[in-house]
Amino acid sequence: MLKFLLTRLAMTLPTLLGMSFVAFAIVALAPGDPVQMELRAMGIVPKPEDIAAIKAEYGLDKPFFIRYAHWLVRALQFDFGTSVATGRSVIAEIGLYLPATLMLSLTSLVGAIGISLALGTLAVMADRYTANCVRAVSIVLVSIPSFWLALLLIHVFVLNLGWSRLVGNGSAIDLILPALTLSIGAGAAMGRFVYERVRAEACEDYVRLAIAKGVSPLGILLGHVGPRIIGSMTTVWSNTLGGLLGGAVIVESIFGWPGLGQLILQAIGQRDFPIIQGYLVLMGLVFFVTSFLADIVLVTADPQLRRGLADE
Amino acid sequence: MSKSKILATFAALGLLALPTTTHAVAETHLTVAVKADRYSVKPDKFTFTTRRPAAQIAETAVKPDANFNPSPLLFKAWDYEDGTYKVTLQEGVTFSDGTPFNADSAIASLKLYDQNKSDFLQLDQSSFKKLDDYQISFRSEVESALVIENMTHRGASLFLPTDAMAEYPVGTGPYVLESYEPKKQITVTRNPNYWGQAPKIDKITFLFIGDDNARLLALQNGEVDVIGEVTPQMMLSMPQDGSVVLNESRPIRYAALMFNMLGKAPFDITTDISVRQALALAIDRETLAQVLYGGRGQAAKTILPGWMFDLGDDHANGFAYDPSKAGKMLDEAGWVIGEDGIREKDGRKLKLRMVAAYPNVSTVKPMPEMLEQMFAAIGVGTEIVEVTDSGVYNDTYFGPGQADMYLEFASNNNTDPTYLLYNVFTTMSPWGYAVTSPGGNVDELAKASRVASSREEAIDLVRQAYKSIVDEHTSSIPILLVPNFTLSRPGVSVPISEYADWIGYGDVSFDN
Numbered sequence: 095m096l097k098f099l100l101t102r103l104a105m106t107l108p109t110l111l112g113m114s115f116v117a118f119a120i121v122a123l124a125p126g127d128p129v130q131m132e133l134r135a136m137g138i139v140p141k142p143e144d145i146a147a148i149k150a151e152y153g154l155d156k157p158f159f160i161r162y163a164h165w166l167v168r169a170l171q172f173d174f175g176t177s178v179a180t181g182r183s184v185i186a187e188i189g190l191y192l193p194a195t196l197m198l199s200l201t202s203l204v205g206a207i208g209i210s211l212a213l214g215t216l217a218v219m220a221d222r223y224t225a226n227c228v229r230a231v232s233i234v235l236v237s238i239p240s241f242w243l244a245l246l247l248i249h250v251f252v253l254n255l256g257w258s259r260l261v262g263n264g265s266a267i268d269l270i271l272p273a274l275t276l277s278i279g280a281g282a283a284m285g286r287f288v289y290e291r292v293r294a295e296a297c298e299d300y301v302r303l304a305i306a307k308g309v310s311p312l313g314i315l316l317g318h319v320g321p322r323i324i325g326s327m328t329t330v331w332s333n334t335l336g337g338l339l340g341g342a343v344i345v346e347s348i349f350g351w352p353g354l355g356q357l358i359l360q361a362i363g364q365r366d367f368p369i370i371q372g373y374l375v376l377m378g379l380v381f382f383v384t385s386f387l388a389d390i391v392l393v394t395a396d397p398q399l400r401r402g403l404a405d406e
Numbered sequence: 407m408s409k410s411k412i413l414a415t416f417a418a419l420g421l422l423a424l425p426t427t428t429h430a431v432a433e434t435h436l437t438v439a440v441k442a443d444r445y446s447v448k449p450d451k452f453t454f455t456t457r458r459p460a461a462q463i464a465e466t467a468v469k470p471d472a473n474f475n476p477s478p479l480l481f482k483a484w485d486y487e488d489g490t491y492k493v494t495l496q497e498g499v500t501f502s503d504g505t506p507f508n509a510d511s512a513i514a515s516l517k518l519y520d521q522n523k524s525d526f527l528q529l530d531q532s533s534f535k536k537l538d539d540y541q542i543s544f545r546s547e548v549e550s551a552l553v554i555e556n557m558t559h560r561g562a563s564l565f566l567p568t569d570a571m572a573e574y575p576v577g578t579g580p581y582v583l584e585s586y587e588p589k590k591q592i593t594v595t596r597n598p599n600y601w602g603q604a605p606k607i608d609k610i611t612f613l614f615i616g617d618d619n620a621r622l623l624a625l626q627n628g629e630v631d632v633i634g635e636v637t638p639q640m641m642l643s644m645p646q647d648g649s650v651v652l653n654e655s656r657p658i659r660y661a662a663l664m665f666n667m668l669g670k671a672p673f674d675i676t677t678d679i680s681v682r683q684a685l686a687l688a689i690d691r692e693t694l695a696q697v698l699y700g701g702r703g704q705a706a707k708t709i710l711p712g713w714m715f716d717l718g719d720d721h722a723n724g725f726a727y728d729p730s731k732a733g734k735m736l737d738e739a740g741w742v743i744g745e746d747g748i749r750e751k752d753g754r755k756l757k758l759r760m761v762a763a764y765p766n767v768s769t770v771k772p773m774p775e776m777l778e779q780m781f782a783a784i785g786v787g788t789e790i791v792e793v794t795d796s797g798v799y800n801d802t803y804f805g806p807g808q809a810d811m812y813l814e815f816a817s818n819n820n821t822d823p824t825y826l827l828y829n830v831f832t833t834m835s836p837w838g839y840a841v842t843s844p845g846g847n848v849d850e851l852a853k854a855s856r857v858a859s860s861r862e863e864a865i866d867l868v869r870q871a872y873k874s875i876v877d878e879h880t881s882s883i884p885i886l887l888v889p890n891f892t893l894s895r896p897g898v899s900v901p902i903s904e905y906a907d908w909i910g911y912g913d914v915s916f917d918n
Contacts, residue, residue: 125795125798125800125802126797126798126800126801127801130800130837131797141836179444179446180445180588182588190588245619248623252623253623253626253627259629260620260623260624261629347616347617348617348619348620350613350615350616350617352589352590356616357589359616362795363796365797
């Protein structure tokens with residue numbers, strides 16, 4: 095097991111390095127001079143010496159690969175530099191937003207899991223007509239753009255019913271609508287996966303045996319099928335969590351939720367390149383960590399894989 | 407009942423009634439939605455309270471009057487002679503921590519904000535002199551007669567230099583900082599020792615809401631009282647049920663079409679002034695004003711409104727809507743109508759690229775499409791490029807001159823009459839506007855205006871320069887003059903200013 099973990103970690107190093115290079119290059123090669131944009135944002139008409147001084151301050155006067163090497167060395171020490179726009183460190187800036195995004199993503203994931211299990215099992219256990227309806231609903235829910243759903247929920251629950259408020263302060267009650275917006279689409283997508291997996295398992299011999307023994311359908315689902323699909327579901331959940339962490343930009347913006355989506359939108363607009371680079375690396379790390387954890391769960395949950403690793 | 411008993415009875419009833427007629431006055435709390443938190447905490451780029459939301463904490467030396475001329479605030483009077491400014495300070499003013507505002511603290515404050523790479527002030531740091539407790543003098547680095555004008559910019563607010571300046575800025579303003587949650591909100595409360603006219607509002611919270619739609623919905627839902635940054639798109643989607651009230655200033659911002667004056671092929675057609683003037687005549691400005699701003703915009707003859715700096719409405723002749731004259735001009739220039747309705751000359755189509763971007767497409771949309779139709783009516787084809795990102799705009803289209811026309815939307819948003827002229831309409835422009843500048847006499851007039859010996863002289867030179875830009879060179883075509891807007895919920899009256907940084911949120915009143 096330890097060997098597996100170490101191998102898995104070693105394999106990700108080139109990926110992380112490549113990812114860091116892409117993150118750096120995307121920002122460095124994007125149009126828009128961050129120095130000019132910063133000076134404009136401050137209402138300052140630049141003199142050539144001002145521009146040169148700021149370029150030197152951010153190391154923008156050095157060749158691309160030298161800049162990348164310097165940045166990488168600092169990034170390895172978790173120093174991603176200072177925000178051009180605010181003067182706070184990138185870590186501090188991300189720290190301001192990350193808790194809200196984590197809270198939103200995790201809540202959305204829990205909601206999505208609930209929705210997916212409900213839709214998936216309902217589609218398996220219901221009669222053909224109901225199952226077709228459930229599948230059709232799933233397709234519709236997957237297809238709804240999140241910004242449209244967000245506006246619909248705001249119209250109904252905020253403006254008409256007055257059950258919620260739009261401008262929250264990051265408290266739990268303000269989490270409901272943005273989390274619901276994200277949960278519905280993600281849950282419907284995962285519901286189809288639950289359906290497929292349960293259907294596949296239903297053809298296995300152990301399920302037939304359980305039926306022959308007179309175990310109830312619910313008992314079979316929870317006691318026999320559930321444990322068998324949990325590993326593969328974990329992989330889906332981890333990917334979904336990664337997607338929610340990085341993909342909630344629009345929903346966060348519409349609900350004014352103070353998460354990383356707001357940060358990156360502002361940073362892109364202002365060409366706040368240290369923030370953009372830090373954010374891209376963070377998102378890469380998030381996907382790496384979530385998939386790594388999913389691998390561990392997968393191995394732990396699957397006796398065959400566990401035995402295989404033990405034999406190595 | 408005797409008269410005295412009756413009087414006593416009324417007196418007793420009156421006394422009994424007193425507690426019921428005396429109401430506790432509720433704290434007035436205003437919530438304003440603004441777009442983004444733009445505060446920098448870096449000591450050398452200190453901008454914590456230099457922008458709208460927290461500008462209530464610190465005041466500037468002078469403030470703009472109704473015509474954008476500077477008027478007294480912390481500076482009571484000033485005089486400029488032989489390159490030296492002699493200033494008399496307002497007496498009886500204290501910073502919110504009790505430090506007196508006098509010659510010493512004023513000099514310290516002035517030195518603080520000039521280190522902010524802020525060359526528009528161009529103060530000579532070594533020239534500050536204390537003449538007495540309430541009199542100081544200083545010089546401009548570049549012999550500019552417009553330093554006082556530039557001090558009306560909120561970016562030039564006077565803070566007391568302290569070690570904790572970034573966390574707790576101290577100024578002389580009507581409010582003090584109560585709390586600041588980066589990216590979420592700023593709350594300021596009434597400064598009990600404010601030296602000037604006390605504001606009406608006790609507490610103001612500025613919420614940072616980046617999404618335009620979310621700001622509008624929050625206003626509709628009663629979660630905020632005022633929206634400070636309003637785009638035309640928000641106005642177009644504004645509900646018409648009375649749940650949102652539009653407040654507008656006099657028209658101040660201009661929408662103009664600026665031509666590529668570099669003349670590099672394939673974007674060299676508009677180097678012919680006949681083409682530029684024909685296009686100027688083809689624009690139906692009244693229709694644009696009506697459709698885009700519901701009549702709130704104003705057809706523009708000039709880049710700046712006549713009231714600004716007392717420039718006068720006739721400081722340029724501008725262009726009327728005369729498509730037949732436009733067609734004749736193009737005919738005379740050799741551009742003849744082709745089979746597809748687009749004019750041709752020497753086998754080349756009269757097709758122009760128009761880029762709409764600044765400050766963002768949504769601000770001017772759907773103006774490009776309407777202009778395309780108006781130009782098509784005189785046989786000019788238009789390729790519209792809409793760019794939402796200012797970096798892409800500057801690097802791809804504007805800087806290298808990769809278009810014939812640029813639709814821009816801006817204003818001279820301070821009381822220095824030379825600011826916009828120098829930075830946007832000259833080949834010396836530090837923002838890269840050499841592409842659309844005529845150069846020549848306009849450059850000379852702009853240079854001279856910056857070192858004029860008096861404000862009057864500067865304004866006269868500016869007037870001549872704008873007239874030349876529009877009438878002589880037609881390097882820019884004024885299209886519309888547009889007000890500044892705020893939105894508020896019903897029952898909230900906002901004293902709006904053309905100078906957006908000077909909207910008096912402290913003097914907002916609740917009608918109910």
